[in-house]
Amino acid sequence: MRAPLTDPFGRDISYLRISVTDRCDFRCVYCMSEDMAFLPKRDLLTLEEIDRVATAFVSRGTRKLRITGGEPLVRRDIMNLFRSLSRHLASGALDELTVTTNGSQLARYAQELADCGVRRVNVSMDTLDPEKFRKITRWGDLSKVLAGIEAARKAGLRVKINAVALKGVNEDEIEGLMQWAHGLGMDLTLIEVMPLGEIEPARLDQFLPLSMVRANLMDRYTLDEDPYRTGGPARYVRVRETGGLVGFITPMTHNFCESCNRVRLTCTGTLYMCLGQEDAADLRSPIRASSDDALLYRAMEEAISRKPKGHDFVIDRRQPRAAVGRHMSVTGG
Ligand code: SAM
Numbered sequence: 628m629r630a631p632l633t634d635p636f637g638r639d640i641s642y643l644r645i646s647v648t649d650r651c652d653f654r655c656v657y658c659m660s661e662d663m664a665f666l667p668k669r670d671l672l673t674l675e676e677i678d679r680v681a682t683a684f685v686s687r688g689t690r691k692l693r694i695t696g697g698e699p700l701v702r703r704d705i706m707n708l709f710r711s712l713s714r715h716l717a718s719g720a721l722d723e724l725t726v727t728t729n730g731s732q733l734a735r736y737a738q739e740l741a742d743c744g745v746r747r748v749n750v751s752m753d754t755l756d757p758e759k760f761r762k763i764t765r766w767g768d769l770s771k772v773l774a775g776i777e778a779a780r781k782a783g784l785r786v787k788i789n790a791v792a793l794k795g796v797n798e799d800e801i802e803g804l805m806q807w808a809h810g811l812g813m814d815l816t817l818i819e820v821m822p823l824g825e826i827e828p829a830r831l832d833q834f835l836p837l838s839m840v841r842a843n844l845m846d847r848y849t850l851d852e853d854p855y856r857t858g859g860p861a862r863y864v865r866v867r868e869t870g871g872l873v874g875f876i877t878p879m880t881h882n883f884c885e886s887c888n889r890v891r892l893t894c895t896g897t898l899y900m901c902l903g904q905e906d907a908a909d910l911r912s913p914i915r916a917s918s919d920d921a922l923l924y925r926a927m928e929e930a931i932s933r934k935p936k937g938h939d940f941v942i943d944r945r946q947p948r949a950a951v952g953r954h955m956s957v958t959g960g
Contacts, residue, residue, distance in 0.1 A: 631688030632927065634900075634934035641690045642858055642889035645677060647705060648697040649894055649957055653729050654765035655753075657791060657820050657833050658955045661765060672896045672911060674708045680892060680910055683923050685715050690722040691858055697894070700732035709743040716744040727751065727789070731767065733775025741782040748779055749816075751789045754797045755807055763796065780811070787874075791818045794835040801840055802847065809871030816861050816874035821903070824954030837875045844873070858888060878903070884937025890930070891958045898930050899958050903938020 632640040650665050651658075672680070681692055692712060699705060715721035726740065730750040740748065752772055754760050760769040779786050788808045792798065801817065808815040817840060820833045841864075844850060850864035853872060860883040861874030877883075884901075891899045896911025908930035913922035 629687050629924075632684075632931045634931050636885075636934070636936055638886070638888055638934070639688060640684075640888060640890055640931055640934070641688055642693070643681060643684045643689045643691070644693045644695055644889060644891045644958075645681060646695050646697060646891065646893050646958055647674075647677060647699045647708065648702040650701060651696060651698040651729070652701050652731050653698065653767045655767075655791075656763055656765065657793065659824070660954075663954070666895060671894045672914075674702075674704060674711075676896065676911070676914055677708060677892075677894075678711050679914055679920075680896065680923065681712060682715070683920055683927065685720050687924070687927065691725070692721060692723070693725045693727060695727040698729050698731065699726055700728050700736055706736065706739050706743070709740060709745065713743040723747070725749070728775075729764070729767065730772035730775035730779075734771070734778040737775065737778040737782040737784060740779075741784055745784065747785045747787065749787045749789050750776055750779070751791075752776075752804075753790045753793065754800055755803060756800070759797070759800075763793070776811075776813075780813075786811075786813045788813055788815045789818060790815065791820055792835040792837060792840055793820060793833050796833070798835055798840070802844065805844070805866065805871070805873060806869065809866065809869035812871075814863075814872040814874065816876060818876040819879045821878055821955070823902075824957075834879065836879065837877050841875065860887075878938065887934075887937070890934070893957055898927070900930060900934040901938055902958055904935050906933060906935065908933070 654661050724745055725747050727749040753763050757769040805815050819837055849867035853863040853865040855863045861876050863872045863874045898908045898910050910926055913926045
C-alpha cells in the first residue's frame with residue numbers, strides 16, 4: 628500500500644468521482660443547453676484507461692468510487708468498467724462502488740450493477756409530474772425512469788433520489804416527492820442549483836435556497852438532525868412522520884468545503900480538485916506517455932498539492948455569468 632493522498636489542508640482524498648462520458652440522453656434545463664457540443668470520441672479515455680487511473684487512486688487511499696457523467700449508463704460497454712472495478716471491492720481495497728444516473732437505462736442494467744457489487748445508486752429526478760419532467764429534462768420520459776427505479780429496487784439496490792430544487796418549477800412538489808420516496812423506503816436529497824456552465828434560463832430565476840424549503844417542511848413535519856453521512860456534502864434530517872431521511876446539499880447557502888475528501892476525473896482524463904474552481908490537472912498525458920504508473924502518480928500528487936480550500940459560488944444580479952464555464956455534465960456533479 629502506497630501513502631494516501633493528503634491535500635495541503637490535511638484532508639485525505641478518499642473519494643474519486645469519475646465522469647465516463649459528457650453525453651447524456653436528457654437535456655435538463657439547469658444543466659445543459661439544448662445544443663450542446665460534445666467531445667469527439669477520440670478525446671475520451673478508454674474504459675481501460677479509466678480503470679487504470681481509478682486503480683492508481685485506489686492504491687493511494689481512495690475508498691469510494693462514483694461513476695457519473697453526462698449519463699454514465701449511455702456509454703458503450705460501460706458494464707465492462709463496473710465489472711473490472713469490482714475486483715477492488717472483492718479485494719477489500721475499496722469500500723464502495725456507486726453510480727449517479729438519470730435512471731433512463733436502469734431497467735436494463737440494474738441487475739448487472741448489483742452483480743458487480745454496486746449496493747447504492749443515486750437517481751436524479753426532480754418531479755413526479757410527467758409533463759413537468761419532460762419540460763425539465765427536455766427529452767426525458769418519466770415512465771422509463773420509474774421503471775428503472777423499480778428494477779433497481781428489485782435487484783436489491785438501495786436507491787436515493789436526488790432532486791434539484793427549482794424556484795417556481797418543483798418547489799410545490801418537494802413534499803410530494805418526499806412522501807413518495809419515503810413511502811418506497813428511499814431517501815431524498817435536495818440540491819441547490821449551482822452556477823456551472825452557460826445555459827439559456829437565468830440562474831437567478833432557478834435558484835431556490837434550501838433554507839426556505841426546509842422551513843416549509845418544518846411547518847408540517849418534525850425534522851430531527853441526523854448524523855447519517857455518505858462521505859458527501861449532504862446534511863440529513865430524519866422526518867419523524869415518515870421515518871425517512873431528507874438530505875440537503877447547500878453549496879450556495881452553506882459551505883461544506885472544510886470536509887471535502889473528493890476529486891473529480893472527467894472522461895478526457897482531466898482531474899478537477901474542486902467542482903467550483905477552474906484549476907485542473909491533466910492525467911491523460913502521463914498515462915499515455917508511459918505504461919509504468921510513475922508519471923501518473925507524480926501528476927496525481929502534484930494535483931492534490933494544489934487542491935483549493937473551497938469554492939466561492941455566487942448567484943446574484945451583479946454576477947449573472949456562470950462561476951465556472953464548464954457544465955455540470957463535464958464534471959458529473
Ligand atoms: N446523468 C446523471 C444524473 O442525472 O444523475 C449524472 C450526471 S448529472 C450532471 C449529476 C447531478 O447533477 C444530477 O442530479 C443533476 O440534477 C445535477 N445537476 C446538474 N446541473 C446542476 C446545477 N447547475 N446545479 C445543481 N445540480 C446540478
